[in-house]
Amino acid sequence: MKSTKSNLTRRRLLASGLAAPFVSMMPGVLTPARANETVKLQFMYPVGVSGDINTIISGMISDFNATHDGIEVEAIYAGSYDNTEQKVITALGVGEPPALWLPINSSLQTFLGLDALEDITEQAKSDDIYDDFIGGFLNTAVSDDRLYGLSYQPSTPVLYYNKDAFGALGIAKAPETWDELFETAKALTIRDGDELKRWGLTIGGGWHDWMFEGYCRQNGLVPWEKDKVLWDRPEAIEALSFWKTMVDAGCMAPASTWQGSANDFMAGSTAMLYHSTGSLTNLRKSSPFEVGVAFMPKKKQWGASQGGGPIMIAKKQSDAKKEAAWTFARWMTNTENQAAWSRATGYLAVRKSSWEQPEMQQYLAEVPQAEVAMKQAQYSGAFLQVPAYSRARDSLKSAIDRTLAGEIAPAAALTDATAEVNREITRVLRRQKG
Amino acid sequence: MSHAFARARRNEMLLAYALLLPSLVFLAIFTYWPILRSVWFSLHDVLLGDPDIYWLGAENYLRLLEDRLFWKVLGNTAFYTLTTIPLSIAAALLLAVALDSKLRGMAIYRSAFFYPVMIPSVAAGMLWVFLYAPGYGPINEALTSLGLPRLDWLYDSKWALPAIVIMSIWKYSGYFMLILLAALKLVPSDLYEAARLDGVSARHRLLHITIPLISPTLYFVIIIGTLHSYQIFDYVYVMTQGGPADSTNVLTYYIYQNGFQYQDIGYASALANALLVFVLGLIGLVAVTLGRKVHYLGER
Incomplete structure (x- = not known):
């Protein structure tokens, strides 16, 4: 008898031991015990520029975890902006999004179309976000007057130039207009017979559609509206024709890659480079020559589109997680962190107070190049915030590439791409209307 | 006699099917089901990340022609x-x-x-x-x-x-x-x-x-x-x-x-x-x- 009883007890013990891990996974069970537990957040982020961004972000996140009891952020480096977006969307598809993510600002309508974003307007209003954030940056996360993210790493493209190369030719200042740009690029190009030794100008490939939007803005056109793209307008066609002229003249590289173009610039095989301000610190420190930074040259006016993106918070998660996510997003964008992040990378600090910090003032005195993009930002706006923006970007890049390769004329390429993309946008909107 | 032969033959067949079954299950789950699903999806407007799908008929195939x-x-x-x-x-x-x-x-x-x-x-x-x-x-x-x-x-x-x-x-x-x-x-x-x-x-x-x-x-x-x-x-x-x-x-x-x-x-x-x-x-x-x-x- 005795032995049977002890057997049963042991069996029950074993059974409960096996069940315990499953029970604790069930939602709603053991909630009281969990209230004191750490809230775990996943944060997916990309590396969108040249340089060791990964180490910098992981460092910030360890600092956050060390100073915040009860919240543990897991940093997930997700590749490029495209990779990051795909991972988040796939996770949304199976109903388990990360708590926060950092996409390109153009993806705002895409995520809103999936009803994935937490509206943080009220929290931001009761905080100092609307007062202290620079308006142009905050606006890239605004749709219909509601705020869906905290601007974290805004950037614009700028014109980087090799000061030594300029000096050797006696060119005193960076080009300020398209015509000057063309002349300067021609002067800087070096050929040895048929072999090219140095391009005058390279427009960072992979994001050349972003630069192209800047060219449209410089020519007086914002080339998209909420529900269509306007690349078939004369201002846009003129911009692409100008690129084609520079390529045909042999002073601008017809194609490049994002990392490759930065490497080419640092190696001296191109003298001028359009790249993100987020690459500033890396380009400045890794180039064996003095790096100049200037506004992108203008046609009718200065103009640029903002790259980079806001930290977004998932709508479909528990309130505890949302609260913790807000704490984290708020911390990543606080005055000190934004100032330090900006100095480490070249991205633009999103807060006015960050720019007023003594460390930041001193940095600007030492590295006046860092201020260029900030000044240019006043002429900038959001980048291609249309539905189906990812397809739109690829379509535009293909149109530009085919034009520069001489396969098609600028007007035909842009007219085709516009018709193609607007058809897709209509399709996506039809779906959203139901 | 012939009954016994038929039974032996049937047992052999059953054994063969039993041995083939595991790989058939895998093929069905990872190959045939996805193919059928992709045919079904191709007739719909399906957005990654969104559980709702809408019937389109042949539209996706007509898009191929103009793409x-x-x-x-x-x-x-x-x-x-x-x-x-x-x-x-x-x-x-x-x-x-x-x-x-x-x-x-x-x-x-x-x-x-x-x-x-x-x-x-x-x-x-x-x-x-x-x-x-x-x-x-x-x-x-x-x-x-x-x-x-x-x-x-x-x-x-x-x-x-x-x-x-x-x-x-x-x-x-x-x-x-x-x-x-x-x-x-x-x-x-x-x-x-x-x-x-x-x-x-x-x-x-x-x-x-x-x-x-x-x-x-x-x-x-x-x-x-x-x-x-x-x-x-x-x-x-x-x-x-x-x-x-x-x-x-x-x-x-x-x-x-x-x-x-x-x-x-x-x-x-x-x-x-x-x-x-x-x-x-x-x-x-x-x-x-x-x-x-x-x-x-x-x-x-």
Whole structure:
């Protein structure tokens, strides 16, 4: 008898031991015990520029975890902006999004179309976000007057130039207009017979559609509206024709890659480079020559589109997680962190107070190049915030590439791409209307 | 008596089905069900990340017809298949014949030519990005030293796809070579001896003895090669991302772009079904043309 009883007890013990891990996974069970537990957040982020961004972000996140009891952020480096977006969307598809993510600002309508974003307007209003954030940056996360993210790493493209190369030719200042740009690029190009030794100008490939939007803005056109793209307008066609002229003249590289173009610039095989301000610190420190930074040259006016993106918070998660996510997003964008992040990378600090910090003032005195993009930002706006923006970007890049390769004329390429993309946008909107 | 025989036979059948069942289950879950699902999805508006789907009928297929890029991608895929397979099999055959000798040190050569097969495709892709680099790449250096013009390779819309074809030949021919080598070992050597005694040239021995006798294996290699070639995705993803100017965009990559980058699962499914038809058509074509010419040794 005795032995049977002890057997049963042991069996029950074993059974409960096996069940315990499953029970604790069930939602709603053991909630009281969990209230004191750490809230775990996943944060997916990309590396969108040249340089060791990964180490910098992981460092910030360890600092956050060390100073915040009860919240543990897991940093997930997700590749490029495209990779990051795909991972988040796939996770949304199976109903388990990360708590926060950092996409390109153009993806705002895409995520809103999936009803994935937490509206943080009220929290931001009761905080100092609307007062202290620079308006142009905050606006890239605004749709219909509601705020869906905290601007974290805004950037614009700028014109980087090799000061030594300029000096050797006696060119005193960076080009300020398209015509000057063309002349300067021609002067800087070096050929040895048929072999090219140095391009005058390279427009960072992979994001050349972003630069192209800047060219449209410089020519007086914002080339998209909420529900269509306007690349078939004369201002846009003129911009692409100008690129084609520079390529045909042999002073601008017809194609490049994002990392490759930065490497080419640092190696001296191109003298001028359009790249993100987020690459500033890396380009400045890794180039064996003095790096100049200037506004992108203008046609009718200065103009640029903002790259980079806001930290977004998932709508479909528990309130505890949302609260913790807000704490984290708020911390990543606080005055000190934004100032330090900006100095480490070249991205633009999103807060006015960050720019007023003594460390930041001193940095600007030492590295006046860092201020260029900030000044240019006043002429900038959001980048291609249309539905189906990812397809739109690829379509535009293909149109530009085919034009520069001489396969098609600028007007035909842009007219085709516009018709193609607007058809897709209509399709996506039809779906959203139901 | 006959009852007992029938029962034994039925038991044998049951055993066979029982043994086949596990792999059938896997095939059903990971192959047939997804195919059926993709046909279903292709008739709907399906957005990645959104559980709601809307009926469209044939719209996704009509889109194929007006999609300029789809036709370009189809052409690229066909170009890749029709160059890579014949060239890599021809290279493999020549290598196999050359290495099918009992000379000392042949094992080293065989390993050397098989080596590319063992390199992971992403690593191989990165390696060739370096080899093809316009400025400092070894291939351009070699061209210069031969007095030939330098090329922009992966940056040039005319050369990017041929560049991937060249690399694929390097990658695949070692694998085909190994299979063909095994087949060569089975060709009776007295046939060669007789031919040699009759003064038949090496070229004729290859054409009239070797190729007919290994034709079942060649056929197998062609089918495998066709299947490999339409699956090309990793090289495109690593080396060019479909560019420049869509010149290296192939069907599998375009499906990936539509499904995951553009979230357009419905259209991606329609594309996947177009790919299925493309591959079945190609294999069918190979079967009715080359398949009929296959000579099986000992066949009556």
